[in-house]
Amino acid sequence: xxxxxxxxxxxxxxxxxxxxxxxxxxxxxxxxxxxxxxxxxxxxxxxxxxxxxxxxxxxxxxxxxxxxxxxxxxxxxxxxxxxxxxxxxxxxxxxxxxxxxxxxxxxxxxxxxxxxxxxxxxxxxxxxxxxxxxxxxxxxxxxxxxxxxxxxxxxxxxxxxxxxxxxxxxxxxxxxxxxxxxxxxxxxxxxxxxxxxxxxxxxxxxxxxxxxxxxxxxxxxxxxxxxxxxxxxxxxxxxxxxxxxxxxxxxxxxxxxxxxxxxxxxxxxxxxxxxxxxxxxxxxxxxxxxxxxxxxxxxxxxxxxxxxxxxxxxxxxxxxxxxxxxxxxxxxx
Ligand SMILES: [Zn+2]
Ligand SMILES: [Zn+2]
Numbered sequence: 007x008x009x010x011x012x013x014x015x016x017x018x019x020x021x022x023x024x025x026x027x028x029x030x031x032x033x034x035x036x037x038x039x040x041x042x043x044x045x046x047x048x049x050x051x052x053x054x055x056x057x058x059x060x061x062x063x064x065x066x067x068x069x070x071x072x073x074x075x076x077x078x079x080x081x082x083x084x085x086x087x088x089x090x091x092x093x094x095x096x097x098x099x100x101x102x103x104x105x106x107x108x109x110x111x112x113x114x115x116x117x118x119x120x121x122x123x124x125x126x127x128x129x130x131x132x133x134x135x136x137x138x139x140x141x142x143x144x145x146x147x148x149x150x151x152x153x154x155x156x157x158x159x160x161x162x163x164x165x166x167x168x169x170x171x172x173x174x175x176x177x178x179x180x181x182x183x184x185x186x187x188x189x190x191x192x193x194x195x196x197x198x199x200x201x202x203x204x205x206x207x208x209x210x211x212x213x214x215x216x217x218x219x220x221x222x223x224x225x226x227x228x229x230x231x232x233x234x235x236x237x238x239x240x241x242x243x244x245x246x247x248x249x250x251x252x253x254x255x256x257x258x259x260x261x262x263x264x265x266x267x268x269x270x271x272x273x274x275x276x277x278x279x280x281x282x283x284x285x286x287x288x289x290x291x292x293x294x295x296x297x298x299x300x301x302x303x304x305x306x307x308x309x310x311x312x313x314x315x316x317x318x319x320x321x322x323x324x325x326x327x328x329x330x331x332x333x334x335x336x337x338x339x
Pocket of ligand 2: 095097103107110
């Protein structure tokens with residue numbers, strides 16, 4: 007099969023490799039679409055410490071089951087269309103046993119620590135595969151993974167019904183969080199992003215107000231704030247926009263060494279709650295359901311998928327902020 011292989015940080019190629027064969031409990035998925043996200047850029051740059059090299063990246067994907075290992079139940083037959091939760095969890099560490107599997111001491115993920123889906127085929131544990139209905143195509147199905155991260159984020163934040171909200175960042179994650187906020191009955195959502203084109207999409211998806219600069223908000227305060235940029239200055243801005251009693255979700259991935267300034271007096275006196283959210287925790291099925299029901303519409307975020315050979319071009323488009331979400335379609339047509 008053809009696959010993108012990152013040999014070492016900074017270097018990748020499209021290589022010919024043997025097709026994977028399923029071990030017991032695994033199925034092989036023929037990849038229809040796989041999304042590129044910031045984590046892939048970090049893996050390419052050597053900035054995602056658990057990654058072993060060489061690696062086939064790609065963790066946001068959907069496709070069709072084409073082979074089954076031993077011990078696979080009949081309800082996951084060849085031909086089943088699936089989206090795949092990339093999370094690999096040990097199940098026996100202290101945090102797994104406490105139900106916090108996304109913080110597993112032996113955490114891994116398909117495409118991050120083992121071979122992923124920027125490839126024609128990938129072997130995955132059957133327990134990670136979620137069946138998709140026929141009306142959800144592979145590209146929309148590949149959005150179940152980022153959406154599952156957003157679903158977990160909103161659960162971490164807690165009930166949002168009626169709360170006024172401000173959201174920094176109208177990229178893929180921001181626009182998914184926006185739709186979840188609307189679906190969960192949040193009050194008016196204000197979205198801040200520097201890119202006017204993204205704000206236009208945010209308005210289409212239900213943002214009550216969009217601004218390119220928080221200073222134009224005239225001192226308004228919000229009951230909840232969410233950051234989907236990972237930019238330390240934007241996180242500071244978002245915390246600064248919280249009303250007394252406000253709740254903040256730090257969702258975007260900031261550089262590991264970055265710090266921000268927060269007034270401990272404000273955290274105390276205003277009873278601020280600042281919450282983090284990491285990846286997926288039993289939220290993949292709900293994400294697939296939200297796509298299936300149409301409650302979340304990924305289509306305004308999507309562009310025509312690119313072939314495997316244009317992985318470098320897709321990375322470049324993500325890096326330079328072109329479009330919103332980019333996918334690779336590995337099959338030769
Ligand atoms: Zn991702
Ligand atoms: Zn564990």
